[in-house]
Amino acid sequence: MTKNKLHAGDTKVWTIGALLKWTQEYFAAKAIDSPRLDAEVLLSHLLGKERIYLYVHFDEPLQENELVQFRGLVKKRAARIPVAYLTGQKEFMGMPFKVSEHVLVPRPETELLVEAAIERLPGDSEAVFADIGTGSGAIAVSLVKLRKNLRGVAVDISAEALAMAQKNAVLLKVADSLEFLQGDLLEPLQKEENKGRLAAIISNPPYIPLADMPALAPEVRAYEPRRALTDDADGLNFYRRLLADSKELLTENGFFACEIGINQASDVKALAQKNTWGKVEVLRDLAGIERVVILWKRK
Structure with a gap:
């Protein structure tokens, strides 16, 4: 550590x-x-x-x-407040997303889920998907931004999260391609007119087991919204609900795609079998961890 300190009243000229x-x-x-x-x-x-700029103007x-302002930011970061919450922004899929303490900070591994959905969604201009637990809107906004023919429905139980997702849709100029609904998982979609309508249901649900919460990094455990992290149980409750109720909303060639936690692939596949899903795909992230599960309605 250098001897000079960054404190109020400091007379040192800081480059x-x-x-x-x-x-x-x-x-x-x-x-x-x-x-x-x-x-x-x-x-x-x-x-x-x-x-x-920092290197050019060293x-x-x-x-x-x-x-003075930088001292405040350094103090907050030293207290383990996530950088994204301090800047109010996080890059995802090469795009800037606004974030706050009401939503999870978008992670690089979730980009695999978006990429997998893009590759599998039909080219039909009428294709509609749902993003369940949209948070900042990173998944839904990215999909309609990168595939101009898609339309999406973004669902979240949190009014604050939904407002953030809407803000990101406006900032990235895709608001006309998305509908935003507040509610618990699939509940806002469970209407007769939605049966067989969706080409895909995509979700990054709270999957961290309660027993694993104490081991999380302080930035995550202390500052990110708890109900977006864990089901306060074994981490599988949201998969149980989604896999039980998603199929009736999908087209015959539709699929359900979700992010999963470490060592959860076998449990999710077992739930898929119990709920008579068809073909199952498991994708690994760059670290070799099973990270995305895709379930098809048909065999």
């Missing part, structure tokens, strides 16, 4: 390079997983610049008001 070095060392001492990256993201956010001094 961008010196500030990044100090913050990296400070975060590392606090056991932050990605100290340099976090320092760069927070400073570029504060300055309203791309990260490359010797540029910061103004006192900028240092």
